[in-house]
Amino acid sequence: MSALPSTSLPKYVRLLGYGGVLPFIFLALLIPFSLDHRALFAMALVNYGAVILSFVGALHWGFAMTMQDLSAEQGRGRFIWSVVPALVAWIATLLPMPWGCLLLVIGLVVHLRQDRQLLRVSRLPAWYLPMRLRLTFVASACLLFAAMVEALGS
Known part of the structure; x- marks a missing residue:
């Protein structure tokens, strides 16, 4: 299947989605410039990343409950997958900062x-996957930057 025909990205979704990467950006930039509070900012970044990963995982729980075009097996797969990101996120909070x-x-x-696989079997708004790609790129770049700063600074 393909994306649902969609109007443009709703303004409130844009504000909430892109506003959600601001903590990634600010915390990643604070880490190299604040030796006194580096550990606190590093912990805050990993914890925020864990919350966001858990959040995007939970989206699939909602998809499994509401998407009528999923087979029972596909819905079960979405329910199962939806808890995996939270488990991964929890483990990340227990690891040393760069590894987390x-x-x-x-x-x-x-x-x-x-998300891409879900789009093959169901329909989502056309703006969903491009926005997720951009948000994932920014969050991942910030996490990788912070991990490199921490690894090199230790």
């Missing part, structure tokens, strides 16, 4: 792949 960031990047990229 890397695990979150892997989780975000794998989840984007799951």
Whole structure:
């Protein structure tokens, strides 16, 4: 299947979605310039990344409940997948900072792949996947930057 015909990205979705990457950007930029609070900002970044990964995973729970064009097996797969990102995110919070960031990047990229697979069997608004791609790119770039700063600064 393909994307649903859609009007342009709703303004409130744009504000909420792109506003959601601001903590990634600010925290990643604070880490290299604040030696006194680096550990706090690093922990905040990993924790925020974990919350966001859990959030995008939960989207698939909602998709499984509401998408009428999914087979029972496809719906079951979405329900099962929807909890995996939260488990990955939780593990990321338990790891040393650079490894937690890397695990979150892997989780975000794998989840984007799951979004693409969902689009093959169901329909989503045309703006959904391009927005998810951009948000995943920015969040992942910030996490990778912070992981490199932490690894090189230690």
